[in-house]
Amino acid sequence: MSPSERIVLVTGANKGLGREVARQLASRGSFVYLGSRDLARGRESADDLRRIGLAVSEIALDVTDDGSVARAAERIAAERGRLDVLVNNAGIHIGAPALEIDVADMRATYETNVFGLVRVTRAMLPLLRVSASPRIVNVASTTASHARTSDPTSMFAREDRSLAYASSKAAVTMLTVQYAGAFRRRPDDAHILVNAVTPGYVSTDLNGNTGHRTVEEGSRVVVAMATLDDGGPSGGFFEEAGPVPW
Numbered sequence: 001m002s003p004s005e006r007i008v009l010v011t012g013a014n015k016g017l018g019r020e021v022a023r024q025l026a027s028r029g030s031f032v033y034l035g036s037r038d039l040a041r042g043r044e045s046a047d048d049l050r051r052i053g054l055a056v057s058e059i060a061l062d063v064t065d066d067g068s069v070a071r072a073a074e075r076i077a078a079e080r081g082r083l084d085v086l087v088n089n090a091g092i093h094i095g096a097p098a099l100e101i102d103v104a105d106m107r108a109t110y111e112t113n114v115f116g117l118v119r120v121t122r123a124m125l126p127l128l129r130v131s132a133s134p135r136i137v138n139v140a141s142t143t144a145s146h147a148r149t150s151d152p153t154s155m156f157a158r159e160d161r162s163l164a165y166a167s168s169k170a171a172v173t174m175l176t177v178q179y180a181g182a183f184r185r186r187p188d189d190a191h192i193l194v195n196a197v198t199p200g201y202v203s204t205d206l207n208g209n210t211g212h213r214t215v216e217e218g219s220r221v222v223v224a225m226a227t228l229d230d231g232g233p234s235g236g237f238f239e240e241a242g243p244v245p246w
């Protein structure tokens, strides 16, 4: 391992945006752990990336499972001793109509999109702290923007199946603000930059491949926030074009 090599963990990296973020970061010289709740699927994606010469490794990681997350952190600690970049990408969308969605669906959505992010962040924090320039990127969604979703003319206001998903992603942006504040208040953690991003409407399994952007396009803002220089923003919410209105 070269001293300048960045060690990256991407959750939910066996397909979709996570896999492409892993590819783009590995292409820039990082060593990337591809988190996957199904290790066989993770291995297939990692094999594809290794075949094109990239330094990646699949790692079992179910963000809803304390034991799985703890084991992933132990393995990274044993193999690398630190983590430079955490991309909290794993997410689900349960698309029941707003007036029909029940608590079980809400709980399942929050278990992955919200509590999973907290579980992974907390477990990886000791490894991030020892990095010289740690970065955390939380993959939210444009639906998390109160400004855009509350505009009755926006496409997000017309979407009837986003109650669980959009509210969980709004929690992700607020978690990002809260973590950034907590890092800023502790001198030992002030070097950790954490930001939320939205990739736009990207064609993946999450939306039945109906998105109008490619995973290559959607991943760019994630990569930009994962590779921020020291002194960059923290606690922000960004899309490729710039800050997203809260």
Ligand code: NAP
Residues within 6 Å of the ligand: 011, 012, 013, 014, 015, 016, 017, 018, 035, 036, 037, 038, 041, 061, 062, 063, 064, 088, 089, 090, 091, 092, 112, 116, 139, 140, 141, 142, 198, 199, 200, 201, 202, 203, 204, 205, 206, 207, 211
């Ligand atoms: P995707 O293709 O469905 O990928 C989702 C990934 O998350 C998969 O690897 C999935 O693994 C993983 N995952 C789900 N539950 C998990 C768990 N409990 N533990 C670990 N991994 C888990 O969807 P995507 O569009 O790439 O989504 C990636 C992120 O982007 C999500 O946070 C999503 O909300 C966000 N996003 C997407 C869009 C879009 O238009 N596509 C827009 C805004 C934000 P399995 O293969 O095992 O299910």
